[in-house]
Amino acid sequence: MRLSTTLLLLPAALVSVSEAFYIPGWSIRSYKDQDPIPLYTNKLTSPTTELPFAYAEQPFVVPVTHDGPGSKFGPRNIGLNLGEVLRGDRISVSDYELVMGKDIPCAYLGDREVNRNDVQKANRMVRDGYVVEWIVDNLPGATSFVTIDKSKRYYAAGFKLGTFENDEAYINNHVTLVLRWRNMPDHPGRKLIVAFEVYPKSVSGPKGKCPDNLETAKPLELVVPQGAESLTIPYTYSVYWKEDNSIDWANRWDLYFMNDEESVSIHWLAIINSVVIAMLLTIVVAIVMLRTLSRDIQKYNSISGPSSDAEAKADLEDAEDALEETGWKLVHGDVFRAPALGGLFAPLIGSGMQLIFVTLSLLVLSAVGILNPSYRGGFISFGLFLFIFAGFFSGYYSTRVYKTFKGDNWKKNALTTGLIFPGFLFATMFLLNLFVWAQASSTAIPVTTLIALGAMWLLISLPLVFIGSYLGFQREAWEHPTRTTQIARQIPPQPWYLRLIPSILIGGIIPFAVIFIELLFVFKSLWQDKSSYYYMFGFLGLITGVLILVVMEISVVMTYFMLCYENWGWWWRSFLVGGGSAVWVFVYSAWYYFTKLQVQGWTSGLLYFAYSALACAVYGVLLGTVGWVASYAFVRRIYGAIKAD
Template sequence: MILRNAQESVSKKCILVILLSLSYCLTATADEHSHTYEDGEEVVLWMNTVGPYHNRQETYSYFSLPFCKGPKEVIGHYHETIGEALQGVELEFSGLDISFKDPSMKKVYCSIDMSEAQYNAFTYAIKNHYWYQMYIDDLPIWGIVGEIEETGEDKNYFIWTHKKFDIGYSDNQIVEVNLTSEGKTKLVPGTTISFSYQVQWRGSSIPFQSRFDKYLDPNFFQHRIHWFSIFNSFMMVIFLVGLVTMILLRTLRKDYARYTKEAELDDIPHAYMDSEAQVGEVRKLKERDLGDEYGWKQVHGDVFRAPAHPIVFSSIIGTGCQLIFVAMVCILLAIIGDYYQQRGTLLSTAIFLYATTSPVNGYCGGALYSRLGGKEWIKQTIVGSLLFPLLISTTVIIINFVAIYYHASRAIPFTTMVIVACICLFVVLPLNLVGAILGRNLSGNADVPCRVNTVPRPIPEKKWFMEPIIIILLGGVLPFGSIFIEVYFVFTSFWAYKIYYVFGFMLLVFVILSIVTICATIVCTYFLLNAEDYRWQWTSLCSAGSIGIYVYLYSFYYYFFKTKMYGFFQTTFYFSYMALFSFGLSILCGTIGFIGTSVFVRKIYSDVKAE
């Protein structure tokens, strides 16, 4: 019944949802109203969700518990964005009559006759520490359903029946809301329980721009361990960049000197040698100074050979380029616009940016596929367009069945799914096609410094630690080490009751992660090429992308040792979303590593004379 009502509500407003979602992303302060009120004007109290305190994602409609509504039935506005719908926000009017600056004494707004079913529902919620969330003028308010009192072996369940709202205002704007739960009433089947509320208004010196400061936790996010992790990562960058520069320049200089000397010895004509003895001397000199041929130069005829499965490879790179752009813009907009203050804004912005930046995906993926000699460019465009959306959609549909089974508010309405599908088919795909056409025509010509041999060179045997799989697994260790502290803060803000607002830290960590990923991938690629293995494209992509493996493994540690989550619902949601997050991070970092490695490979082979 709850899901059906939500679907009907969203279906009536699907066009409004799209328009509001787009305008919501274009303006940092867009909302359903202007946050200004006239004296006596209607102030809406929205009831959102209720659920276990330790399972933040397991939320249900507030009125899924047998709470009753107030007498007021008509309100002046309704608002929902696509981001709110995807996040399980279910705003329902409380029915309470609240007017700006108009105090209200204690009023009984409804009563219920406690049946056995209602008693069981309330006691279950109290046993599982259910909390509920409300909104007044976009300011969140939390309250607890009830509490347990133990008397010997008996347990008595009490519910809070009186809500006392203390609302602070500055001029004509609401800047503060506090809730006090009172009226502790014992739950007894067959009795009548009355619910009441009270509203007090007071002037406040808090400026409107700072009204969300009370919800932030600077002691948690700006703790010295956070600063220390940033400093530690920054020192890792300096050390790693210096180490890579020193090792590679020194090694490559030796290699170049060695190959140059070999070329000079080869250029000595035998006609200028007096005897066979001198020829033998030269040969011995070459063997002593140069030894047998080996190293990265030996694969110059195969290093620019197209990788296996070029359609999938170029599609992943195109998707990664788009994710990099979306992530950077989202972080910058969040720094400028304080998106943490508005429900679903960051998710709505990400969806809007992903749709409108699809030409980036098509351009990068299409250009790369063309340079690799691909001919099925339409197939590549379709794969690149739908690769990431299909992965997300498949995972979301699976966990959506779980949410529907539990009648949870996290169940995404069918019409919202249709809206997202239409965005992918009628916005993402065409824009991706435009980008692919531009990429093929502007950057699709292969311009490699070395000629590619017709017959692939056999890959020699090498030691076990030089195998691609080992290099791939080792490639993600340093990048993960540079961000794992920040990952803890991100996890805590998403899975617990912390509001993430330090996007400046996130931007700095993102830059550090990019630098560390590039340096680590270059080192791994050089080791692979030095072992005369020219399969560097997939190796560099997977080496940098292996950070997702370590993030996902860390999510297991976080679940079992840092949270008190329980139940099939929360466990399914947690590990499914963590898999999506880890895979998206793998694509993003893998693309960064491949781009950096491509520049490095082209640089070193541009100075090698093709044989």
């Protein structure tokens, strides 16, 4: 009774704990009047290129002057977690002075002399639509929008570097910063920042001071004046504090996703579409399992059972008909025969188990709120660490499959498991990083970070793979319900839809139909918005569950059809059919690139297709493992239900 009561109270306790503190931001930051507040600069991103750049390192930006231990906010560069480094964040303290509650109509930041080459670079970045990301109190500076009916306000992270009109580029060298605050409950005199808005403007003014009139000042064109060798860009800013009690501190990120509420109906349409497809496929599987397959098993067992000579003679014709109807029974001596390239198959299954663990863990962490946009880089950091430590599961399940194939060199299998798939990922990232290095993008992974990643792989993940493999090899091999014959049965000619390529495409199109509506939002968040993917996890969690169910069912159906046509080579086929939707996802990514994106430059195009292919490979291995697990359980079940000689 005590145990059951504890289990019932556990969910309530978890909810109360999650409400007691703000996990990603770790704690609420409050300020009192006249407290200095740092403004951090991060990076420049563009929807037309996949190359972000560090804002503070640009030649047209005023460099930071107060740097070092003597400054108010410490050293210039801020320490980043691994996820922030990999996603291209480069956070630095700026010279913008923000003081809680103090309005600044206009303040002069500094001038920057820009030569012709740097002017051309700034001009090009403005033309490419680069967006600036600043941070105050862990909130990105936002461009504010209002819905058509003016009933709601919503934010888009970042603000334009400049404007491009009539084939002329203008840089936004003046910003009006609006910070919204509210009083902290139960703490008189303490204030919370609930919104950070940036209103950029291009103004031309005198050196060393603010323009006389910001409203009437002419914009500053990015052109070097005739007879001069450089362009002077003056930077100024204004700060205004506004009390806003309509925004709760815990919900201050909602405004960044408010514009996505209009697409909620489409998300639910995607879920309904997925559920309908899953239900139809479930009906098909139920018919196969409960009617056709069950009838075959009962009929064959009744004929194969003990009977008199007269009964046997009378049932001879029925027995021949039953054998003809149950073609899958004819391959009982080959169905558990080890597949070709089993030394590659087992490591792939192990890597798939590793990816399944990582994916489900990330969905759970996102659902409970540990991973959300205020924990910058948290999703990548957690995913990487989970992948490293899930090497244990990879080694364990890989060796269990390997031992099922009568393999005895578990160390070789463990080494293959620990190197082949992680090595493929690491080598691909390294090669792509060479192209990013050449462009001096902030997503270029530093050498020290690459060394750290390699050390995590070889010194942590690989030993865990060996530990898991050792424990898996100590377990007994999975027992199969039928014995394997010495001579393999010849596989007869197969129908066109059961051949390799058609079966993969047909088996992949149904899982793809489950997710293709939601894919539009996923691609938009990853390649265009680049910062608003957290709101999708609620929908992705539901669709992922349906997707796994559909992959399991389609793999079982295709395996059953293969066995009915006396094709016992289902091991690889179930894996490939399960991951077949990855082919359609890659085709969809190509369609999205040519129809939705306006990516410029061959480097950005290369990065897009390379990262898309890499993601599809991970997706394919994960779902391929799901398909194989379902098919393996199905085959063991049906052959364990018959009375084979």
